[in-house]
Amino acid sequence: MVAEELWDMVKAQLRAEVPRTAYDRWIRDTEGLELADDTLAVGVASDYACAWLGDRVASTAERALTGIVRAPVKVRFELAREAGGEDETGEATSEELPWAIRMYSLPRRACRPAT
Numbered sequence: 269m270v271a272e273e274l275w276d277m278v279k280a281q282l283r284a285e286v287p288r289t290a291y292d293r294w295i296r297d298t299e300g301l302e303l304a305d306d307t308l309a310v311g312v313a314s315d316y317a318c319a320w321l322g323d324r325v326a327s328t329a330e331r332a333l334t335g336i337v338r339a340p341v342k343v344r345f346e347l348a349r350e351a352g353g354e355d356e357t358g359e360a361t362s363e364e365l366p367w368a369i370r371m372y373s374l375p376r377r378a379c380r381p382a383t
Contacts, residue, residue, distance in 0.1 A: 274336065275300025275310055281332040282325065294320055298345075307342045308333060318345045 275298070283291050294317055301309040310329075312318045326343050333341040 271300035271303040271308055273300070274303060274308060274333070277336055278308075278329050278332045282329065285328060286325070290324075295325065301346065303341075306340060307344050309344050309346050312345050312347060315347055318347050321345045 278300075279295055279298070282295055286295065297313060298317075298321070299311045301311045303309075310321075312321060322345050326345070329343045330341060333343065
């Protein structure tokens, strides 16, 4: 199963469990990026979204994933590297490109380390 399909199944379960406004704001536009070993990387749009999802959704998403694949799977929310320029660390900045491009640009950096 690829990461995107797997995360879509989790999102369907979350949609039934999370209030609609929270789902629409924080979960709907996330994307399954990579499944490696026992961790699913999920792309998010901002540091704040990453923290919010990590605090409020990660454990529920991990339970859903475990049920789907019948094995323990962790969720790691990642912030896509922003595109459009570079800051002093060499990381790209987002001032020139729309959010959709920034979210799906690679490489990514983790905003919630795998536990």
